[in-house]
Amino acid sequence: MQPHRIAELQEFYRRQLLDDVVPFWMAHGVDRQAGGFFTCLERDGQAFATDKAVWFVGRATWLYATLYRLVEPRPEWLELARHGYDFMIRHCFDDVGKMYFLVDRTGQPLRMRRYYFSEIFAALACAALAQVDDDPEIAQRARDLLATLDHVMHTPGVVEPKTNPDTRPMRSLSPAMCMLNVADALHDMEPEPRYDMMVSAAIDDVFRHFVRHDERLVLETVAPDGSFLDTLEGRTMNPGHAIETAWFILEVARRRRDTALIGRAVQIIDFSIERGWDHDDGGLFYFVDARNKPSPFIEHDMKLWWVHCEALYAALLAHHLTGEQRFADLFEKVHDYTFSHFPDREYGEWFGYLRRDGSPSTTLKGNLWKGPFHVPRALLLCWKLLDEMAA
Amino acid sequence: MQPHRIAELQEFYRRQLLDDVVPFWMAHGVDRQAGGFFTCLERDGQAFATDKAVWFVGRATWLYATLYRLVEPRPEWLELARHGYDFMIRHCFDDVGKMYFLVDRTGQPLRMRRYYFSEIFAALACAALAQVDDDPEIAQRARDLLATLDHVMHTPGVVEPKTNPDTRPMRSLSPAMCMLNVADALHDMEPEPRYDMMVSAAIDDVFRHFVRHDERLVLETVAPDGSFLDTLEGRTMNPGHAIETAWFILEVARRRRDTALIGRAVQIIDFSIERGWDHDDGGLFYFVDARNKPSPFIEHDMKLWWVHCEALYAALLAHHLTGEQRFADLFEKVHDYTFSHFPDREYGEWFGYLRRDGSPSTTLKGNLWKGPFHVPRALLLCWKLLDEMAA
Numbered sequence: 001m002q003p004h005r006i007a008e009l010q011e012f013y014r015r016q017l018l019d020d021v022v023p024f025w026m027a028h029g030v031d032r033q034a035g036g037f038f039t040c041l042e043r044d045g046q047a048f049a050t051d052k053a054v055w056f057v058g059r060a061t062w063l064y065a066t067l068y069r070l071v072e073p074r075p076e077w078l079e080l081a082r083h084g085y086d087f088m089i090r091h092c093f094d095d096v097g098k099m100y101f102l103v104d105r106t107g108q109p110l111r112m113r114r115y116y117f118s119e120i121f122a123a124l125a126c127a128a129l130a131q132v133d134d135d136p137e138i139a140q141r142a143r144d145l146l147a148t149l150d151h152v153m154h155t156p157g158v159v160e161p162k163t164n165p166d167t168r169p170m171r172s173l174s175p176a177m178c179m180l181n182v183a184d185a186l187h188d189m190e191p192e193p194r195y196d197m198m199v200s201a202a203i204d205d206v207f208r209h210f211v212r213h214d215e216r217l218v219l220e221t222v223a224p225d226g227s228f229l230d231t232l233e234g235r236t237m238n239p240g241h242a243i244e245t246a247w248f249i250l251e252v253a254r255r256r257r258d259t260a261l262i263g264r265a266v267q268i269i270d271f272s273i274e275r276g277w278d279h280d281d282g283g284l285f286y287f288v289d290a291r292n293k294p295s296p297f298i299e300h301d302m303k304l305w306w307v308h309c310e311a312l313y314a315a316l317l318a319h320h321l322t323g324e325q326r327f328a329d330l331f332e333k334v335h336d337y338t339f340s341h342f343p344d345r346e347y348g349e350w351f352g353y354l355r356r357d358g359s360p361s362t363t364l365k366g367n368l369w370k371g372p373f374h375v376p377r378a379l380l381l382c383w384k385l386l387d388e389m390a391a
Numbered sequence: 392m393q394p395h396r397i398a399e400l401q402e403f404y405r406r407q408l409l410d411d412v413v414p415f416w417m418a419h420g421v422d423r424q425a426g427g428f429f430t431c432l433e434r435d436g437q438a439f440a441t442d443k444a445v446w447f448v449g450r451a452t453w454l455y456a457t458l459y460r461l462v463e464p465r466p467e468w469l470e471l472a473r474h475g476y477d478f479m480i481r482h483c484f485d486d487v488g489k490m491y492f493l494v495d496r497t498g499q500p501l502r503m504r505r506y507y508f509s510e511i512f513a514a515l516a517c518a519a520l521a522q523v524d525d526d527p528e529i530a531q532r533a534r535d536l537l538a539t540l541d542h543v544m545h546t547p548g549v550v551e552p553k554t555n556p557d558t559r560p561m562r563s564l565s566p567a568m569c570m571l572n573v574a575d576a577l578h579d580m581e582p583e584p585r586y587d588m589m590v591s592a593a594i595d596d597v598f599r600h601f602v603r604h605d606e607r608l609v610l611e612t613v614a615p616d617g618s619f620l621d622t623l624e625g626r627t628m629n630p631g632h633a634i635e636t637a638w639f640i641l642e643v644a645r646r647r648r649d650t651a652l653i654g655r656a657v658q659i660i661d662f663s664i665e666r667g668w669d670h671d672d673g674g675l676f677y678f679v680d681a682r683n684k685p686s687p688f689i690e691h692d693m694k695l696w697w698v699h700c701e702a703l704y705a706a707l708l709a710h711h712l713t714g715e716q717r718f719a720d721l722f723e724k725v726h727d728y729t730f731s732h733f734p735d736r737e738y739g740e741w742f743g744y745l746r747r748d749g750s751p752s753t754t755l756k757g758n759l760w761k762g763p764f765h766v767p768r769a770l771l772l773c774w775k776l777l778d779e780m781a782a
Contacts, residue, residue, distance in 0.1 A: 040623070042684065048684040104559065109557075110558050111553060163493075164499075167499040231442065232431070294754065298689070298690045298744060299689045301752050301753070361692050362685050364685035367685070
């Protein structure tokens, strides 16, 4: 990438992050009265619901702690991270320590789910906050959450599977991806070898079971031995999810200076783009069938904000680590699509849900799934990587 | 409606049903080897998955039994209804008598859900089949399934609610709609007063809690006392669901010759069309927010086949029972949209999922939600009603 282009992009991503996206969430997405964060926001930032998805308590806490750590130590960011942490501790755990999926504005429990997504983002939040706040309870909570996740992800039956394992045993990409992400975050907090072992095991799981080099595809669900399941689940590809996994692995490879691992991780990006890019209308599909059969997902052909966030950073990081021009080209292609379709030029921040043709199907800025996470994370990571590329 | 138009439509609906839709499902949607039915069909009828949603075991059984009863006693229809019933009895109940949501091709259990949708359609199937097959076990099974549904729908806690009732107690339209539909089907099988009492209680529940005349809207979820909940669930309207409820009530009103009930039921259609019709692109939205706030559903602006099936028959029946021209106009509007967008002129049957602009987002003919039910039911009911209007 040319130095003048890097300089241009540095400025662009910094401004998108600090002049647009972060101010939007700081202005509209904080509940100063009852604690925690609002994420169900209309186009102009007005809240259309005040229920709080617990994973966003973690995600927003992670964001503000990380901005404080990686951008600059603005007191309001640390204060917001603590604001999220306090709400989490006070309201988001049930009697036996499992985290809720949804609480109401005041923190009363609304919904418990069998999954552990709330724990994943709480762990990431605590691991980030512990690096800027020396309260030992925070780091300990990060360790405890990792231990919980390690237990539930590796103990069959703790999370009751949706599909009867006697009839159709299956293995999913999600647990490996989660352990990779969370253990790496703990390693960032305190570089202990046991975290790195967990990371290695998760990466091994990804490549051994979910990446099929013969057919150039990355699967979400396989048989326990990694063989292909010719069923709806078994044929499902989620390019955004696979690409996110790829850059998690690339970050580990960068830290370890593991060139071979870099080479294997960028293949995940290749396979996902080959299958997932829409050659007619541009952008990445949400779900694709590995055998080109109909997708069972009603939203399969929509273009979602987070998928493109993941692709932006994965492409840039792949270019930086491999030096290959094709990843710079991919980055520019995703950048063009993303910034010509998702940002709301009138009220700031991004639309989240585009129809196949790129028109927004709703003007909301957030809901229980979209909030202050994928957009600012991608903008921050791209900006910081561009700084490194410029240096 | 002009007699020549009625005659034209009679012929049109009869041919759509008997020359297109039913033959498609008979040719591609029957598993002669393992029993039961295939519903995951590509555009040309090829199966892209062989798993069997249990509600379609009931729905297809209902269809073939009903064709035999209402169209003509073709032996193959009775044989297919028994084919479905046999698979249901052999494979679809667990050890304690609860029905699965999904089984594999051979009938091995894949997924149990806490809901009772499988039981609803099994009850409808048995009530229809019992009218053409004098095996007393079938009628008894219909009675038993109704008893199960009556118990679970009226006993809080049997179906664990998604949302914590201590924090936010709620009441949904679905149980009332289900009891109305199933009890009326049992009444059709054997006209006992106790079924009619269940029907009356369900209709009372619908009007007392879910229809708001002051604001001209029909809600899916309210507070236990029927008051408005200003939350995501509380503001959700599902026009297709409300319109289906309306024609269930109209059928009861027709049977009872209850003019006042007809007048109240057609208001549900009015309110749903006022809120649900897309004035820009035509067709009915899938979900609408009662306060015009953003819908939390990713598919909210899509146009679904079943919604339009319900609207076709509801409008025609409303016209027939009230004599009002505006319902004939509504029928023509829905008919125009439906038949210019959903049918597949090349391979027959209908596309199921259109984007807001009316273009199909997938070419599949069936999946675990679309199969031989809403389309043939609407075609059959419209045709038979047109026969009555012509007579």
